[in-house]
Amino acid sequence: MNPEKIKYTCPACKKEVEVEAFSNINVTLNPELKEKLFSGELFVHECPYCQAKSQVMYSFIYHDMVNKILISFGDEAEHVEELIQNLQSELSEEDFDLKQFMQEYRVRSVKNINDLFEKIYLFEAELDDRVIELCKLLILDNAKEEDLLKDEKILDIRYLPKEIMQSKGNITDDIIGMNIYCEGDKAFIRTIEIPFYDQTKNQIIDLVREKNLMDDLVIDQSWVEKILLK
Numbered sequence: 455m456n457p458e459k460i461k462y463t464c465p466a467c468k469k470e471v472e473v474e475a476f477s478n479i480n481v482t483l484n485p486e487l488k489e490k491l492f493s494g495e496l497f498v499h500e501c502p503y504c505q506a507k508s509q510v511m512y513s514f515i516y517h518d519m520v521n522k523i524l525i526s527f528g529d530e531a532e533h534v535e536e537l538i539q540n541l542q543s544e545l546s547e548e549d550f551d552l553k554q555f556m557q558e559y560r561v562r563s564v565k566n567i568n569d570l571f572e573k574i575y576l577f578e579a580e581l582d583d584r585v586i587e588l589c590k591l592l593i594l595d596n597a598k599e600e601d602l603l604k605d606e607k608i609l610d611i612r613y614l615p616k617e618i619m620q621s622k623g624n625i626t627d628d629i630i631g632m633n634i635y636c637e638g639d640k641a642f643i644r645t646i647e648i649p650f651y652d653q654t655k656n657q658i659i660d661l662v663r664e665k666n667l668m669d670d671l672v673i674d675q676s677w678v679e680k681i682l683l684k
């Protein structure tokens with residue numbers, strides 16, 4: 455059942471167009487889909503009537519069997535049962551052990567494409583997104599006190615993959631890079647030392663155990679606030 459057909463209305467000629475949509479993006483079996491996802495090509499469709507190109511987003515499941523990553527992207531992202539069912543049918547295993555699967559896999563659910571990319575980068579680098587979300591909160595807290603940043607309007611903060619850090623001249627191995635995006639196209643790199651990351655990781659693991667939140671699939675800033683408050 456992959457790809458499926460979805461319909462959209464061409465914004466240029468207003469005709470209804472049918473396009474292929476990949477509801478299962480298995481990057482181990484179809485590595486070319488990963489390239490198309492990251493380049494954005496996957497969502498660019500050309501109208502067969504007027505040749506206008508438009509972006510058509512749709513829900514899908516990102517599955518990396520090597521790195522054991524399973525991320526649901528889209529509006530219905532919280533429908534975990536559906537996600538697992540799709541996976542079961544994909545793997546076609548009769549004795550599918552859900553508990554073991556959830557222990558081995560990083561299973562997440564996101565609605566924003568940048569969140570998806572960030573999680574893929576983090577998991578491929580063997581980093582824990584829950585720890586990174588807490589580190590983001592701490593970095594943003596510090597930024598409020600920083601002379602350079604206190605008057606900036608901060609829009610977002612994202613993990614910077616190692617290759618990008620290296621291309622910017624930050625070549626040490628013992629730091630994790632984060633980029634703070636501010637209004638006016640400004641960005642500021644801040645770093646996390648590995649010992650601090652490890653310490654934060656222990657804190658998160660304790661909190662998650664204590665509050666029984668092992669199975670949470672939506673990991674973002676609200677999740678960290680929730681776990682710290684409870």
Ligand SMILES: [Zn+2]
Pocket residue numbers: 464465466467468469501502503504505506
């Ligand atoms: Zn058209």
